[in-house]
Amino acid sequence: MGRKMNYGKDYKYIPATSIASGSGIEVLPDLYQFTIQIVNIHMVGYPNKEFVLIDAGMPMSADHIINAVDERFGKNSRPKAIILTHGHFDHVGALIELINRWNVPVYAHEKEIPYLTGEKSYPVPDATVEGGLVAKMSPIFPNEPIDLGKNIEVLPSDGTVPNLPEFKWIHTPGHSPGQVALFREKDRALIAADAFVTVKQEYLYKVLTQEHEISGPPRYLTTDWKAAKSSVEILAKLNPSVAVTGHGLPMAGEQLAESLNKLILHFDEIAKPEYGKYVN
Template sequence: MEKITLIDEKIYKKWFAVAPGVWGIHDVLVNMYLIHQPANNSWVLVDAGLKTSAHKIIQVARHLFWPQVTPSAIILTHGHFDHTGALPALLKEWDVPVYAHYLEAPYLTGRSAYPPPDPSAGGGLMTLLSWTFPRQGINLNGHLLMLPEDGSIPGLEGWRYIHTPGHTPGHISLYREHDQVLLAGDAFVTTQSEALSHVITQSKKISGPPKYFTPDWISAESSVKKLAALQPRTVATGHGKPLAGQAMQRQLLLLAENFEKAARPTSGRYVEEAAVAGVNGVEYIPPANNTRWWLLAGAFALAVAGIWYARKPANNSYDA
């Protein structure tokens, strides 16, 4: 029998309670969630974070669910690199099915890459750096299964999934009816994910999906309105801290009602024209807004140069 080990103190500080039977793990900039099913003492993992997240997930699972350390399934809200990074390591440890929406399948079987990130969308340093973020999918052949079309989630009684496209074509959110707990993925987030300072401090603010990685703003707005209409009591998202209560509900409703001004970029690659995707992956990508991108890159370079020059030690020597 595997020896029980105490959870690493640093990892322990990175996990948190969301609601009864629901816990989250934070790793660098993204969250993953663990949901317990007391009826049969099983649990499900929602999203798989970064490549660095595997050890944290396994350690927290041992702490919470021993001896039932292996989940019954892994559910993906979507397939971006920061939600699937630990899957190769986890699937070596756990031979379990991975469920996703069928429109997400092309990016989870290696058939298609996501549309390019948009560093011209504005909003902060994370946006400017987004051109470096991986957009290639992952190949989960042998593990990937499609979610049922009736909205049910295998292994999660009392929960249903809601198709919330926009951030990706097959993005889903998870909802537990009896206590109105919503795991929204990146359909909306609870921090300003475009600004590095907000990502680091995890400042609390209901915000739209990350601007730099959202290629369909019409669908994104529709998805936020759909989730706000649920009037969830507790929300936990892919980025930011879980929030609850009436203040959160008001913020979410305001976001839905004022999405055009509050969430949608004023300019960028996908603002006027969305990327088009189907069952085989991406079918059309609008041309890049290169002029705005180079202006932003130039402004960023000047800002870095200015900071460097300001911190450069003064040369007080002079020739007599």
């Protein structure tokens, strides 16, 4: 019998939210975004059919996720699998409760595994980084690693995504060592995780109002800015038609193309902070 799963000792509810919290958007017929406080989870699959859950939201949000799943896929539905884009607290916050309820496999990139098995903590969030009030709040965010024991599996090395045969995973480090994005060639749908986001996540007012603008990864948790820029460039080359991100509203079409091009050309001004302990 495997060891008991545990959150870190600093696991707690975070009192931060946005106007989008508790609402969902059908981005495509089989791609649904649901917002929990200040982060998005995604469900891939047609309503009332089989589906896969991408990420697991904020701490203590399991009931919200279960209710959203039941509403879209039917009472007592469960995903075929949970894919983690990375292991930061706002992407694994309800994971243990969901595993216990659904008993489904969970997958992440091999470089993210130590942060999901209690072996390593992420670098401490940088409250000194250039940015607004959310950045200043970041020291209260849980930082100790979740321990999933044997309830986490490594994504296949060939880029395939379990139970999502049309998608490929793409390694997008910078925000975390093993962050991945998911891309579907046939309609160029991109699940970008936090490689780039569509709200200035450092600024409380913009988070609260979900002001729509492209930005780089959240500054207070990003430790490798060279890799972060490279990851954005890799995703832009895919020429996505629609993108959903870990924070902010979906973006599509000409607005997405122009915004990604602008982000690449002016990454240091738009995304990279002028100062902070991880900037250099």
